[in-house]
Amino acid sequence: MTATLTDSQPQLFGGAVEREPIAQEPLEDLAPRTEPAHDSSLEQVDHGSDAAGHNENGYVEIDPGEFLASYSPPAIAGDFRGKHIVTVEQFARDDLKVLFEAAATLKKRIRSGDRGVVEIATGQVLALLFFESSTRTDMSFQAAMLRLGGKVVGASNGIQFSSVYKGEDLPDTVRAAGCYADVIALRHPKVGASYLAARYLDQLAEKIGRRSVVVSAGDGVGEHPTQALLDLFTILESRGRVDGLAIAMVGDLKHGRTVHSLAKLLATYGARGTQVNFVSPPSLQMPTPIVQQLTNAGIGVQQTHDLGEILGSSDVIYWTRVQEERFSDPHEYEQVKHGFIMTPKVMERARSDAILMHPLPRKHEMGGPADHELLDADPRSVYFQQMENGMLVRMALLAKLLKGVHI
Numbered sequence: 001m002t003a004t005l006t007d008s009q010p011q012l013f014g015g016a017v018e019r020e021p022i023a024q025e026p027l028e029d030l031a032p033r034t035e036p037a038h039d040s041s042l043e044q045v046d047h048g049s050d051a052a053g054h055n056e057n058g059y060v061e062i063d064p065g066e067f068l069a070s071y072s073p074p075a076i077a078g079d080f081r082g083k084h085i086v087t088v089e090q091f092a093r094d095d096l097k098v099l100f101e102a103a104a105t106l107k108k109r110i111r112s113g114d115r116g117v118v119e120i121a122t123g124q125v126l127a128l129l130f131f132e133s134s135t136r137t138d139m140s141f142q143a144a145m146l147r148l149g150g151k152v153v154g155a156s157n158g159i160q161f162s163s164v165y166k167g168e169d170l171p172d173t174v175r176a177a178g179c180y181a182d183v184i185a186l187r188h189p190k191v192g193a194s195y196l197a198a199r200y201l202d203q204l205a206e207k208i209g210r211r212s213v214v215v216s217a218g219d220g221v222g223e224h225p226t227q228a229l230l231d232l233f234t235i236l237e238s239r240g241r242v243d244g245l246a247i248a249m250v251g252d253l254k255h256g257r258t259v260h261s262l263a264k265l266l267a268t269y270g271a272r273g274t275q276v277n278f279v280s281p282p283s284l285q286m287p288t289p290i291v292q293q294l295t296n297a298g299i300g301v302q303q304t305h306d307l308g309e310i311l312g313s314s315d316v317i318y319w320t321r322v323q324e325e326r327f328s329d330p331h332e333y334e335q336v337k338h339g340f341i342m343t344p345k346v347m348e349r350a351r352s353d354a355i356l357m358h359p360l361p362r363k364h365e366m367g368g369p370a371d372h373e374l375l376d377a378d379p380r381s382v383y384f385q386q387m388e389n390g391m392l393v394r395m396a397l398l399a400k401l402l403k404g405v406h407i
């Protein structure tokens with residue numbers, strides 16, 4: 001049995017909580033603690049090539065960034081089967097409705113011990129290509145495939161012991177995985193890596209006569225589409241709707257791919273009457289094209305470095321880690337790393353019906369272990385729900401991409 005998800009059906013997701021009046025207390029202590037001097041453009045740390053782009057083999061490596069322009073991701077447009085997933089912009093509101101209904105149904109079916117779930121992807125294989133560290137995304141993709149009855153492969157001792165170690169390039173590694181698997185989850189430090197993979201997998205399909213698809217598990221500082229899907233699902237589950245909400249995204253908005261994708265997804269979802277407030281140190285602001293995308297979609301946007309301005313009126317507070325690994329200058333990281341720290345005291349200023357989200361992992365931006373304990377016990381914290389939902393949404397996505405099935 002399936003349920004229909006609409007914004008007017010909060011009961012499917014447990015119901016929206018009554019709204020409380022906006023807190024009016026002064027919030028001076030919530031202002032950023034440091035003012036970084038420098039606002040460089042979106043840059044990324046390059047791994048393993050010199051200034052001219054020569055890799056250790058002495059040839060000029062393909063720049064995955066070029067594929068952002070040359071590869072056009074297919075719109076889902078009601079049919080998920082065989083499509084690569086590289087950006088949230090592929091999903092229209094109706095596609096999200098279908099996907100989230102499937103995820104909500106899977107949640108019920110798993111909880112009721114429905115054994116039919118393991119037949120959904122029987123005989124299918126997921127390959128994991130993770131060129132960056134991961135806990136949640138990696139394990140939730142694996143768990144998703146295994147719970148659907150599929151199998152998972154990866155280089156036995158990790159990608160660093162694959163032929164990448166011998167100097168193999170990304171197109172070849174991706175096509176090797178494509179020869180063995182039906183779907184590949186790819187995480188890579190370079191923007192556009194999943195676009196490159198999509199292009200080469202299309203070529204491979206012509207060669208071998210069988211199609212394997214890539215799902216981005218995070219492209220450097222670019223996008224993290226499946227995280228945004230689970231984030232939006234969690235907002236709908238917790239608050240019953242996204243239309244009309246005030247959503248605050250806080251922290252490293254420049255390098256945070258989760259917030260890039262979530263912001264874009266709100267635009268493509270066509271959120272109505274939604275206000276998105278970006279709170280960051282001036283040097284870590286949301287990239288202008290994404291801000292523009294929201295504005296063009298009719299979503300209200302405010303950019304500020306003063307959390308106090310918006311905390312008390314936020315329905316959704318999405319906290320993020322300062323992405324230390326993306327800074328080429330460690331001093332710059334030191335200057336901004338204490339900008340925004342969420343603690344139980346800060347959370348006191350939030351509405352009683354707000355939700356606190358975090359993609360995790362968390363470091364000092366959520367205080368210390370004692371703060372974690374208290375924040376975790378706060379019913380407004382939904383980051384554990386996000387984690388479980390990540391598996392469910394990835395299950396729904398894998399099922400739809402591989403089989404196009406109605407769940």
Ligand code: NCD
Pocket residue numbers: 136137218224227257258320321359360361
């Ligand atoms: C995020 C990521 O990898 O971008 N983690 C995740 O996938 N849940 C966020 C982060 O690393 O800060």
